[in-house]
Each structure stands twice: as structure tokens, then as C-alpha cells.
Amino acid sequence: MKTVKSLAQMKQNKEKIVMMTAYDYPSAVLCEQAGMDLILVGDSLGMVVLGYETTIPVTVDEMIYHTKTVRRGAASTFVVTDMPFMSYHGSIDTTLDNARRIMQESGASAVKLEGGGKIAETVKRLTDSGVPVMGHLGLTPQSVGVEGGYKVHGKQRKEAEALIEDAKKLEQSGAFAIVLECVPQQLAEIASEALQIPVIGIGAGAGADGQVLVYHDIVGYGSHHVPKFVKKYGEISPVILDALTSYKQEVKNGTFPAQEHSFTMKEEELPTLYGGKER
Numbered sequence: 128m129k130t131v132k133s134l135a136q137m138k139q140n141k142e143k144i145v146m147m148t149a150y151d152y153p154s155a156v157l158c159e160q161a162g163m164d165l166i167l168v169g170d171s172l173g174m175v176v177l178g179y180e181t182t183i184p185v186t187v188d189e190m191i192y193h194t195k196t197v198r199r200g201a202a203s204t205f206v207v208t209d210m211p212f213m214s215y216h217g218s219i220d221t222t223l224d225n226a227r228r229i230m231q232e233s234g235a236s237a238v239k240l241e242g243g244g245k246i247a248e249t250v251k252r253l254t255d256s257g258v259p260v261m262g263h264l265g266l267t268p269q270s271v272g273v274e275g276g277y278k279v280h281g282k283q284r285k286e287a288e289a290l291i292e293d294a295k296k297l298e299q300s301g302a303f304a305i306v307l308e309c310v311p312q313q314l315a316e317i318a319s320e321a322l323q324i325p326v327i328g329i330g331a332g333a334g335a336d337g338q339v340l341v342y343h344d345i346v347g348y349g350s351h352h353v354p355k356f357v358k359k360y361g362e363i364s365p366v367i368l369d370a371l372t373s374y375k376q377e378v379k380n381g382t383f384p385a386q387e388h389s390f391t392m393k394e395e396e397l398p399t400l401y402g403g404k405e406r
């Protein structure tokens with residue numbers, strides 16, 4: 128299992144870090160088999176497996192529920208769980224208790240929080256309490272309501288400089304890594320150089336210390352909009368639809384189940400079932 132130390136070492140060695148989201152037992156099993164360095168139980172689960180339009184409705188209980196299933200499928204992988212919308216913006220006591228529940232009840236190895244300087248003190252309190260924290264800057268989907276949509280961040284110099292400052296504050300507050308989402312590739316490269324901790328990009332180009340993408344996006348599973356920065360490595364939906372359609376047709380036309388899918392009792396047992404009369 129990776130640790131915050133071995134991840135830092137990977138950055139030192141210029142070895143790329145690969146993270147993949149997983150939301151349930153079978154996806155976690157496959158992520159571990161594929162040798163992912165990190166699994167992220169992202170609140171994107173709200174969109175790709177729960178059918179919400181955004182990540183906003185996702186709750187702490189749902190994150191714990193899904194992380195438990197992931198942990199059962201990937202016992203030997205470092206698992207990061209998103210703290211969902213507003214679960215780290217109330218009192219520090221509530222924040223700490225939400226993080227405590229995620230760590231203790233779900234088996235997560237770390238939590239991820241969206242935001243920069245404004246949450247730096249929270250990140251410090253969490254890490255001081257023994258909770259490994261991953262930051263998340265750039266496009267922060269939990270702010271979609273305030274932002275008014277999903278767009279590339281840090282295209283202008285001022286915005287880019289502010290982002291670097293936020294990243295440094297997170298590092299100083301104890302974050303062990305930072306996700307950088309939907310930013311120009313030059314900015315991700317500069318941020319990776321400016322920080323000691325690994326920068327994991329999504330829609331951030333090749334200069335980051337690692338990459339993360341959403342499971343359902345890369346395997347082509349689901350009917351959701353797939354962002355431009357995604358590379359589809361598979362197209363699983365038509366395979367599933369084909370199986371479902373064949374099953375339906377075969378039940379309707381009587382070809383399923385066949386003999387090989389059926390159980391048979393011995394011929395001599397049969398008469399008694401008809402009140403002793405021969406059939």
C-alpha cells in the first residue's frame with residue numbers, strides 16, 4: 128500500500144502517480160488488480176452512479192457507504208475519500224467529526240477537500256489530528272452554483288498566481304498532495320515545480336506529477352456528458368446493452384433458459400409428486 132511518504136518519494140523520483148476513481152466493490156477490485164497507486168472515492172459518484180446533475184446532493188453517509196464497498200474490494204490500496212459539499216465549512220467540531228466518521232467507519236486512508244487559502248486552517252486542524260488531507264484546486268465542482276458552470280480555471284495571470292498561492296498555503300497547512308482540475312497545462316507544470324508535494328492533474332496536461340480520471344468516463348460506462356479532457360479507453364455501455372437485449376429476446380422467444388441452465392430430478396422420484404399416479 129502506498130503511503131504519503133512513498134507518494135512524495137515517487138515525485139522525487141519523477142515516477143508518475145496514477146489515481147482512478149472507484150465507487151463500489153467490482154470497480155475497486157479491478158482498480159487494485161490494475162495496480163492503481165491511489166483510488167479516489169470521488170463525490171463524482173453523485174453524478175455517475177447516483178444520477179444527480181452535480182456533486183452537491185452527495186452526503187457524508189453516502190461517501191461512507193461507497194467507501195466501505197471500495198475498501199472491501201481494494202484492501203491493499205491507498206483510498207482517498209472526498210469530503211462532500213459543506214461537510215467541512217461549519218464549525219471545526221462538525222468538520223473534525225465528519226472526517227473522523229469517514230476515516231473510522233469507511234476505512235479511508237485520507238480525505239480530499241476542495242478549496243485554497245479559505246480552508247487552509249481546516250486542513251491544518253485535520254492534519255494536526257492525524258487525518259491525511261489531499262487538496263483540490265482549479266475547477267472545484269462543489270462551487271458550481273457560485274461559479275455558474277464548469278470552466279477552465281487560471282487562464283489569466285492573476286488567477287494563475289492566486290492558484291499557486293493557494294497551493295502553497297495547502298502545502299504549508301499539511302496537505303500531502305493536491306488535485307489540480309481543469310487548468311492550462313503550463314499552470315499545472317509551474318505548480319508541480321513550485322510544490323514539494325505531488326500535484327495530481329485532471330484536465331491539467333502532462334506536466335503534473337500524476338493523473339486522475341473518473342472510472343465511468345474511461346471505460347465508457349453510462350450516458351453522462353464526458354468532459355473534453357477525458358480519454359476513453361473502453362466503450363463498455365454497448366457491451367452491456369447488447370447482453371441485456373439478448374437476454375430479453377431469449378426469454379421472450381423461449382431460448383433461455385436452455386437445458387444447460389436447468390436442474391433435473393431423477394425420473395423415479397417423479398411419480399410420487401403426482402399423488403402416486405403416472406404422468
Ligand SMILES: Nc1nc(=O)c2c([nH]1)NC[C@@H]1CN(c3ccc(C(=O)N[C@@H](CCC(=O)O)C(=O)O)cc3)CN21
Pocket residue numbers: 170171174175182266268277278279309340341343344351352353354355356
Ligand atoms: N463523469 C464525470 N467526470 C468528471 O471528470 C467529473 C465529474 N463527472 N463530476 C465531478 C467533476 C466535474 N467535472 C467536470 C465536469 C464538466 C466539465 C466540462 O464540461 N468541461 C468543458 C470545458 C469547459 C471549458 O472549455 O471552459 C468540456 O467541454 O469538457 C469539466 C469538468 C470533473 N469531474
Ligand SMILES: CC(C)C(=O)C(=O)O
Pocket residue numbers: 148167168169170171172209263306308329339340341
Ligand atoms: C474528478 C475528481 C478529482 C473528483 O474530485 C471526483 O471524482 O469527485
Ligand SMILES: [Mg+2]
Pocket residue numbers: 169170171182209268
Ligand atoms: Mg470530487
